[in-house]
Amino acid sequence: MRAMIPLALAALAGPALAADGERVQVTGEVIDTWCYFSGVMGGPDAVVGTAHHTCALWCSAGGIPVGLLAPDGTVYMVLKMEGDDENAGGDTNLRIASHTIEADGMLYRRDGLNYLIVEEVIADQDIVNATHEDFGVIPGFAIPDSEAPE
Amino acid sequence: MIRFALIATLAAAPALAQDFSEGSEAREWGLFAEQKALFTATVSDPLCELAGDCADDCGGGTRQVVLIRKADNAMVFPLKNAQSAFNGAVADLAPFCGQTVDVDGLLIEDPEIGATNVYLVQRIRPEGGEWQRANTWTDNWAEKNPETEGPGPWFRRDPRVLEELEREGYLGLGEEADQEFFKDWF
Numbered sequence: 001m002r003a004m005i006p007l008a009l010a011a012l013a014g015p016a017l018a019a020d021g022e023r024v025q026v027t028g029e030v031i032d033t034w035c036y037f038s039g040v041m042g043g044p045d046a047v048v049g050t051a052h053h054t055c056a057l058w059c060s061a062g063g064i065p066v067g068l069l070a071p072d073g074t075v076y077m078v079l080k081m082e083g084d085d086e087n088a089g090g091d092t093n094l095r096i097a098s099h100t101i102e103a104d105g106m107l108y109r110r111d112g113l114n115y116l117i118v119e120e121v122i123a124d125q126d127i128v129n130a131t132h133e134d135f136g137v138i139p140g141f142a143i144p145d146s147e148a149p150e
Numbered sequence: 151m152i153r154f155a156l157i158a159t160l161a162a163a164p165a166l167a168q169d170f171s172e173g174s175e176a177r178e179w180g181l182f183a184e185q186k187a188l189f190t191a192t193v194s195d196p197l198c199e200l201a202g203d204c205a206d207d208c209g210g211g212t213r214q215v216v217l218i219r220k221a222d223n224a225m226v227f228p229l230k231n232a233q234s235a236f237n238g239a240v241a242d243l244a245p246f247c248g249q250t251v252d253v254d255g256l257l258i259e260d261p262e263i264g265a266t267n268v269y270l271v272q273r274i275r276p277e278g279g280e281w282q283r284a285n286t287w288t289d290n291w292a293e294k295n296p297e298t299e300g301p302g303p304w305f306r307r308d309p310r311v312l313e314e315l316e317r318e319g320y321l322g323l324g325e326e327a328d329q330e331f332f333k334d335w336f
Binding site for chain 2: 106
């Protein structure tokens with residue numbers, strides 16, 4: 001009986017106790033989490049990389065959270081980038097939109113999401129995911145007609 | 151006592167998969183995994199919640215914010231406001247930092263790609279107040295960028311976006327790659 005009480009209390013308090021940090025190194029692409037999670041622009045393969053770079057800039061500047069998409073498909077929601085907590089439309093995230101980076105930082109898990117506080121970008125491979133070769137640009141209006149060659 | 155413990159355990163469990171659609175007037179977006187969701191929550195700073203790194207006023211609009219849902223203490227991440235022009239939810243929610251609010255919008259639950267407890271907020275009601283639309287981002291942007299007045303949506307005129315496009319191009323691979331791509335694209 002005594003053993004049941006902590007179990008019950010843990011179940012009641014569950015999510016609030018799930019925030020122990022863990023130091024990690026993660027390699028992944030800096031993505032726009034709304035387009036990736038919502039599917040509003042298409043499937044997950046189409047809303048990453050070069051095809052979606054311009055939209056990723058818009059969303060980052062618009063204050064949509066950025067994430068790191070690891071090769072195994074895990075998404076890490078970035079709360080700080082290299083110590084910069086201006087994470088709602090700030091310059092640091094904007095300048096590395098769509099870049100593949102290797103990040104060192106603290107990982108927290110809560111209620112099914114992975115949250116990453118990036119303390120250092122160890123390596124920046126620039127933009128290497130050439131999805132425009134398969135998808136063109138997403139959305140199609142990302143490049144205005146005024147850019148059409150004469 | 152055993153019965154009490156079991157009841158307490160079971161009472162906590164259903165909240166994890168609770169349906170929050172009752173009473174919601176959220177507009178459907180036709181998204182694959184959207185679920186209408188109206189719930190009561192406290193607006194909070196995720197860095198504070200997770201790492202004890204707390205800023206005044208949740209960062210005053212510069213940090214991301216989260217919603218700590220009253221029903222189950224789940225931390226819900228609002229990624230998007232009600233506007234359809236690439237706008238996040240911080241401008242609408244940060245003014246309510248530390249306050250209890252009702253929110254109405256769309257939860258996205260697509261565990262296959264890692265989407266859970268992420269949210270599009272469409273309207274907010276502070277305790278004892280009236281509902282207000284979560285659509286302040288573009289007005290805030292216009293106030294901060296008066297020199298960009300002109301035709302077209304904000305994202306075509308934003309100085310920082312234009313600077314990045316100038317620097318790396320639409321594909322992010324530079325001007326030469328863009329020009330090569332344009333030959334096929336248009």
